[in-house]
Amino acid sequence: MRSLYISMVSEFYKSRKTLAFWAAILLPAIICSLIAFGFYHDAEKILKLNYPPMALWGRYSGNALGVMGMLILPFYVIFMAFSINNIEHKNDTWKTLFAQPLNRFSIYAAKYLYAVLTIFICLFLFAALTVAFGHLLEFLIPRYHFSAYNPVPILCKYYAKIFLSSLGILSLQFVFSLLWSDFLKPMGIGFVGVIMGIITANVGWKYAYFIPYSHPTLALRITSTAKKAGNPLDFPVFTSEIISSLIYATLLFIIGYIIVSKKSIK
Amino acid sequence: MSSYAIETVDLNFKFGNQVVVKDLSLQVPKGSIYGFLGPNGAGKTTTIKILLNLLKSPTDSVFVFGKEINHNRIAILKKVGALVEQPAIYGHLTGKENLINRCILLGISKTKANEMLQLVDLTAAANKKTKEYSLGMKQRLGIALALISDPELLLLDEPTNGLDPNGIIEIRNLMVELATKYQKTILVSSHLLAEIERVATHVGIINKGSLLFQGTISALQQLNKPILEIVVNDGPGAAAFLRGNGFEVLANDESVVSVPFTSPGDSGKINTILIQQGFIVTALYQQKKDLEDLFLEITKNN
Numbered sequence: 001m002r003s004l005y006i007s008m009v010s011e012f013y014k015s016r017k018t019l020a021f022w023a024a025i026l027l028p029a030i031i032c033s034l035i036a037f038g039f040y041h042d043a044e045k046i047l048k049l050n051y052p053p054m055a056l057w058g059r060y061s062g063n064a065l066g067v068m069g070m071l072i073l074p075f076y077v078i079f080m081a082f083s084i085n086n087i088e089h090k091n092d093t094w095k096t097l098f099a100q101p102l103n104r105f106s107i108y109a110a111k112y113l114y115a116v117l118t119i120f121i122c123l124f125l126f127a128a129l130t131v132a133f134g135h136l137l138e139f140l141i142p143r144y145h146f147s148a149y150n151p152v153p154i155l156c157k158y159y160a161k162i163f164l165s166s167l168g169i170l171s172l173q174f175v176f177s178l179l180w181s182d183f184l185k186p187m188g189i190g191f192v193g194v195i196m197g198i199i200t201a202n203v204g205w206k207y208a209y210f211i212p213y214s215h216p217t218l219a220l221r222i223t224s225t226a227k228k229a230g231n232p233l234d235f236p237v238f239t240s241e242i243i244s245s246l247i248y249a250t251l252l253f254i255i256g257y258i259i260v261s262k263k264s265i266k
Numbered sequence: 267m268s269s270y271a272i273e274t275v276d277l278n279f280k281f282g283n284q285v286v287v288k289d290l291s292l293q294v295p296k297g298s299i300y301g302f303l304g305p306n307g308a309g310k311t312t313t314i315k316i317l318l319n320l321l322k323s324p325t326d327s328v329f330v331f332g333k334e335i336n337h338n339r340i341a342i343l344k345k346v347g348a349l350v351e352q353p354a355i356y357g358h359l360t361g362k363e364n365l366i367n368r369c370i371l372l373g374i375s376k377t378k379a380n381e382m383l384q385l386v387d388l389t390a391a392a393n394k395k396t397k398e399y400s401l402g403m404k405q406r407l408g409i410a411l412a413l414i415s416d417p418e419l420l421l422l423d424e425p426t427n428g429l430d431p432n433g434i435i436e437i438r439n440l441m442v443e444l445a446t447k448y449q450k451t452i453l454v455s456s457h458l459l460a461e462i463e464r465v466a467t468h469v470g471i472i473n474k475g476s477l478l479f480q481g482t483i484s485a486l487q488q489l490n491k492p493i494l495e496i497v498v499n500d501g502p503g504a505a506a507f508l509r510g511n512g513f514e515v516l517a518n519d520e521s522v523v524s525v526p527f528t529s530p531g532d533s534g535k536i537n538t539i540l541i542q543q544g545f546i547v548t549a550l551y552q553q554k555k556d557l558e559d560l561f562l563e564i565t566k567n568n
């Protein structure tokens with residue numbers, strides 16, 4: 001456990017000046033503020049539509065969710081998986097990393113958990129900033145009745161679902177980036193994968209949930225249909241694509257460790 | 267067994283089909299500076315990686331401080347500091363941050379970072395990104411990283427690679443100080459015997475994965491036979507004359523004849539008969555072959 005903790009601290013220390021880490025903070029900050037700005041700028045138009053508070057939240061937060069879940073999140077996850085391993089490939093530091101008096105599994109798990117944690121932070125900030133900017137909007141334009149509905153439970157549920165749906169991609173890309181030290185292979189496969197995932201998810205292919213890249217889109221799509229039925233909070237989290245994502249994540253995490261432990265550091 | 271810091275027992279290692287280390291039995295005594303010598307591709311780096319358990323060795327073939335490496339990996343690595351090939355440093359971090367990162371991993375006080383920067387003379391460049399370092403500065407940082415945990419055993423793979431003459435001398439002095447003052451054991455690899463013969467107490471010479479010589483530096487020097495060089499007016503004539511008188515002649519050119527040195531008396535005798543024969547001997551001296559030549563000879567013959 002100490003090994004794992006130490007390795008995690010080191011991962012954060014090493015990466016705190018990298019784009020991948022800052023993107024976890026900048027992405028939600030930029031996207032959420034852009035959306036909030038849009039709502040501020042177009043306040044008259046939106047207020048004319050006379051949304052009840054819940055629908056207003058839906059309209060407002062749906063923007064971030066849609067953009068994020070469908071496109072940005074998968075690409076960010078791919079970039080994150082690449083970046084966390086590339087930092088060692090690029091500097092030829094695998095050999096020193098594994099020559100430290102630390103358990104091999106901890107070193108590996110710390111890298112993986114770091115990636116998971118950063119994505120969690122990113123999504124958490126999305127949710128938190130969505131809420132915060134909503135209230136800020138009301139403060140600036142009191143006719144926005146954001147405070148009449150508490151969106152926290154539903155946002156948490158949505159973002160939790162998106163988070164879980166991204167773990168499959170993360171694990172797959174993590175293994176690719178572990179195996180290949182170049183930029184093109186993992187990023188190329190990831191890019192094609194995401195496009196494929198979006199297409200297969202949107203055409204409603206029966207087995208789309210077998211493809212990790214389609215999980216975020218699937219997770220969003222199903223929930224958006226469920227939303228229309230009665231209580232908006234009433235949608236299942238552990239749908240087939242989420243379960244599939246978790247199974248992928250578990251298997252690939254183990255495979256990744258087998259690769260690391262078998263791999264002699266050359 | 268435990269008087270050795272490192273002991274390998276008939277160690278073999280393959281990359282695919284290529285045998286890279288062959289029946290290697292290293293014995294590195296505690297407190298020694300062990301010069302690990304060999305030409306390019308001899309297997310030095312590979313051996314060092316095996317000693318760090320980066321490459322898997324067969325069970326019961328590698329012992330560090332008397333402990334089998336595969337079963338005591340973490341305990342052993344706690345006592346080892348290493349610099350393998352190019353120093354492994356994070357280019358986007360400064361020199362100091364690289365050291366602090368290592369302190370985090372080792373769970374030691376971060377004040378060590380400043381100490382090490384001072385030791386390798388990098389204090390002025392502490393806050394510069396290491397990707398902007400020169401080759402020698404990177405090497406110094408690599409050495410600092412190897413030393414930061416105050417390890418009992420240091421594995422240095424060509425540590426003076428890229429250093430300026432001053433830097434080379436500093437590293438040499440540092441190695442001697444670490445071994446004599448602090449009883450550290452140092453295994454240092456090199457292509458050049460000359461580079462380490464002044465500091466090493468022990469030498470192992472490896473070529474194509476096999477150990478060709480292992481012993482103290484003086485044992486190596488004893489292998490090295492002195493030569494008598496005679497400067498005369500007619501080299502070929504003198505060589506022929508000496509051969510005719512039952513002396514072994516190693517080589518000659520127009521003006522210099524080399525014969526094995528046996529004793530001062532024999533040297534005098536050679537001088538006398540040459541003069542008696544009418545040769546003009548202008549100089550006669552004992553020449554010790556460079557250890558470097560000996561090294562080349564040892565590695566060439568195999």
Ligand SMILES: Nc1ncnc2c1ncn2[C@@H]1O[C@H](COP(=O)(O)OP(=O)(O)OP(=O)(O)O)[C@@H](O)[C@H]1O
Pocket residue numbers: 266281286304305306307308309310311312313457
């Ligand atoms: N990752 C690898 N895969 C396959 N073969 C390798 C690998 N690394 C080294 N070798 C081979 O092992 C042999 C020994 O290499 P090694 O790097 O140990 O030599 P060295 O003594 O350190 O040489 P140098 O003085 O050039 O650093 C070489 O023939 C090399 O081609």
Ligand SMILES: [Mg+2]
Pocket residue numbers: 310311312351423
């Ligand atoms: Mg080498």
